[in-house]
Amino acid sequence: MITPEIIKGLYKKFPNPAQAHNILNLEMFNDENLKQHSIEISDENIIINAVDKDSPFHEIPIRNITGIENFTSHIAIVLRHSILFLSKTTDDIHVHISVERPSLWQRFKYLIGNDK
Numbered sequence: 001m002i003t004p005e006i007i008k009g010l011y012k013k014f015p016n017p018a019q020a021h022n023i024l025n026l027e028m029f030n031d032e033n034l035k036q037h038s039i040e041i042s043d044e045n046i047i048i049n050a051v052d053k054d055s056p057f058h059e060i061p062i063r064n065i066t067g068i069e070n071f072t073s074h075i076a077i078v079l080r081h082s083i084l085f086l087s088k089t090t091d092d093i094h095v096h097i098s099v100e101r102p103s104l105w106q107r108f109k110y111l112i113g114n115d116k
Contacts, residue, residue: 014067036091
């Protein structure tokens with residue numbers, strides 16, 4: 001089960017994009033457990049054909065991936081401000097989107113009406 005603590009831990013564990021593709025362990029997407037997602041990997045992108053083509057998560061540039069984590073029932077693709085959880089047993093995909101709070105300076109500018 002994916003808990004808020006796991007999500008927070010993934011963002012903390014993978015804060016920046018990976019320096020090299022071989023660090024990401026992209027081979028795990030060739031696993032038979034993920035065939036229901038119909039994933040294609042090119043030199044620059046991961047294409048998840050189970051996701052609608054209009055979705056921003058259909059085609060993910062590898063350079064934007066900060067980490068990939070293998071769980072018992074899911075594989076997590078961690079991006080800077082979102083995480084895709086791909087089920088190993090079904091075609092379910094869950095997305096967590098991180099919402100950053102505005103900085104103190106941004107909130108101050110908003111309060112005084114100078115939010116540009």
